[in-house]
Amino acid sequence: MKPYRSNTEKESCSPVSSNCVIWQGPDLICLNLCKGDSVSDVVYKIAMEICDLKNNIGLTDLDLTCLVQVCSTTPEPTKTLTHILELLISKVCCISDIINNLPPPGTNYTEPTLSLAPFCTELTGGGAITSLIHHELTLRIATVLCSTIGQVNTNSTDIVNLKSRVYSLEHPTAVTPTYSSCLTGNIDTIPNIVQNLETTFCTYIPALGQPSQITTGISKQNSTLCGNLNNGKLLSTGAYITSLGGSNWITSPTSLGDSLTNIWAMICDLRGALKAIQDNCCKVDCNSINIDFDYKWIDKYTLQMFFTPKSTLPIGFYDCDDVHGNAIEITDGLGNTWTAYFHFRRLDPNDLTGILDDTATMQYGYTLDLTNANAIDVTTGLTFTSNLCFTNGEASCINCFTKTVAPYINKDCCTITAKETVIIYYQVCPV
Numbered sequence: 001m002k003p004y005r006s007n008t009e010k011e012s013c014s015p016v017s018s019n020c021v022i023w024q025g026p027d028l029i030c031l032n033l034c035k036g037d038s039v040s041d042v043v044y045k046i047a048m049e050i051c052d053l054k055n056n057i058g059l060t061d062l063d064l065t066c067l068v069q070v071c072s073t074t075p076e077p078t079k080t081l082t083h084i085l086e087l088l089i090s091k092v093c094c095i096s097d098i099i100n101n102l103p104p105p106g107t108n109y110t111e112p113t114l115s116l117a118p119f120c121t122e123l124t125g126g127g128a129i130t131s132l133i134h135h136e137l138t139l140r141i142a143t144v145l146c147s148t149i150g151q152v153n154t155n156s157t158d159i160v161n162l163k164s165r166v167y168s169l170e171h172p173t174a175v176t177p178t179y180s181s182c183l184t185g186n187i188d189t190i191p192n193i194v195q196n197l198e199t200t201f202c203t204y205i206p207a208l209g210q211p212s213q214i215t216t217g218i219s220k221q222n223s224t225l226c227g228n229l230n231n232g233k234l235l236s237t238g239a240y241i242t243s244l245g246g247s248n249w250i251t252s253p254t255s256l257g258d259s260l261t262n263i264w265a266m267i268c269d270l271r272g273a274l275k276a277i278q279d280n281c282c283k284v285d286c287n288s289i290n291i292d293f294d295y296k297w298i299d300k301y302t303l304q305m306f307f308t309p310k311s312t313l314p315i316g317f318y319d320c321d322d323v324h325g326n327a328i329e330i331t332d333g334l335g336n337t338w339t340a341y342f343h344f345r346r347l348d349p350n351d352l353t354g355i356l357d358d359t360a361t362m363q364y365g366y367t368l369d370l371t372n373a374n375a376i377d378v379t380t381g382l383t384f385t386s387n388l389c390f391t392n393g394e395a396s397c398i399n400c401f402t403k404t405v406a407p408y409i410n411k412d413c414c415t416i417t418a419k420e421t422v423i424i425y426y427q428v429c430p431v
Contacts, residue, residue, distance in 0.1 A: 018043065057081065111135060218259050222252070229262070236272030237349045238316050238393035241265070245350060276315035286397030288314050291344070291388055296365070297408045300378060304365040311344075313356050313390065318345040320389035320396055328388075330373065333380025333407070338373040342366075344390070378408040 021039040028034075031045050062079055077083060111134040116124050122144045123137070124130065132140065180186070181193045183200050208214065222228050230251050232241050241249055249265050250258040292310035295303055319325050325343035345354035352358050355366050370376060381404065388399040 214256065218253050218256070221259070221262060229266075233393065234269045234272075234349070236269050236276060236315050237318070237347075239347055239349055241269075243348055243350070248350075272315055286390075286395070286399070288312065289317065289388075289390055289397055289399050291399060291401055293366075293403065295405055297378075298367075300408055300410070301370045303368040303370065303378075303382075303405070305368055306365045307344075307355050308362045311356060313344055314392075316392040317390040317397070318347050318354070318392075319343055320391045322347040326386060326388050328384050328386040328401070330376060331383045331385070332377045334377055336375040336377065338370075338376050340368065340373075344388075379410070381405065381407040 018040040019038045023033065023035060023037045023039060023042045026035060031049060033042055033045055060079055062084065077087070113131050113133055114137050115131050116129060116137070118124060118127060118130070121127065123132075123140050176189050176191075178187050178189050179193060181188050181196060183193070183196045188196075209217070220226070222230060226232075229241055233239060234241055234243075242251065244265055248261070250261055253259050253262060290310075290312045291307070294306040294310065296306075298304055325341045327339050327341055329337055329339050331337045343354045344356050346352075346357070355361050370378065376382070384401070384403040384405065386401045388401045390397050390399065
């Protein structure tokens with residue numbers, strides 16, 4: 001096939017069919033062309049690939065708004081591949097410059113401050129806060145969200161429970177409750193228990209009396225029947241009844257319990273008075289009083305005194321001087337004196353600090369501390385003297401008291417006796 005050099009030669013050449021011309025080049029796998037194919041096949045396949053390429057890379061429908069801002073008065077940019085690639089390269093370079101110019105984290109970056117919705121009190125604290133930094137607002141939103149989720153879960157559980165309870169209320173099951181009755185000793189229904197209570201209460205009225213009768217009986221304490229007991233004295237001690245104290249004597253009883261408390265107080269008083277009569281053979285006077293003691297030296301400054309069972313002080317008698325007690329003068333063998341005070345019994349029957357009422361003293365003995373008796377020489381012996389005074393509230397008794405106590409012997413010293421000559425060795429101890 002002879003090629004044309006110009007249009008003038010086209011008319012003079014001999015036309016040859018492209019089907020008769022063979023492709024002598026190499027195999028083109030990407031175009032599916034093989035050596036030996038006719039030129040017609042080669043041109044056709046190349047033309048088909050070009051058409052497919054044109055269809056696949058058509059640029060006329062592309063939206064280039066994100067690459068370039070197109071105003072209504074500005075014509076659209078040329079949509080050629082070269083021009084679009086140039087726009088992409090320019091955009092990428094611009095973004096790269098922005099990224100490269102960003103400040104390093106934690107240096108000059110300033111978080112934006114965001115305004116809060118005034119009606120959202122969970123975030124604004126009731127309107128006190130109007131704006132927050134971005135991360136603070138995010139934290140508050142997360143906190144409120146978590147709290148809300150928890151409350152929603154709780155409400156969901158409560159709703160389920162309430163629905164169940166409402167259903168139970170709307171569909172009640174009639175059940176007569178039963179309880180254990182102390183009157184019958186059995187488990188019974190409430191109507192039967194009430195009926196038994198009514199019957200039992202009515203049977204008690206003849207024995208206990210009507211409430212008005214019980215109230216009248218309680219008020220007898222302060223009536224003329226007993227001469228108003230609140231102003232009276234105890235038979236056993238002579239002290240006023242009110243000295244028993246509020247827990248043992250109710251001056252204004254209002255219940256059977258109050259009356260029982262006072263009745264027992266009277267019974268105990270009568271018993272004490274009767275015991276005093278028995279103990280004193282029906283006669284209690286000054287001659288019945290006797291004070292004496294046994295003793296034991298504990299050390300040079302401590303004398304253990306045992307007043308019982310040698311001492312007798314009838315019930316109802318107490319120290320004339322209830323504040324100080326009885327004064328006893330203690331004299332040693334050299335004539336030196338020292339005064340000590342002894343409480344044998346207190347006016348208040350509930351005060352057991354008296355020697356003859358203190359159970360500990362009666363068991364272990366009264367301890368006389370002679371530490372402050374510096375003028376007394378206990379190694380010369382002691383003599384106790386006093387005009388002891390006791391009273392029962394009406395008569396006073398003076399008891400002349402004298403007691404001799406043997407000298408204190410220092411047990412750290414000893415006397416050596418021998419029938420023959422002995423040698424005594426002394427050892428000097430270091431100070």
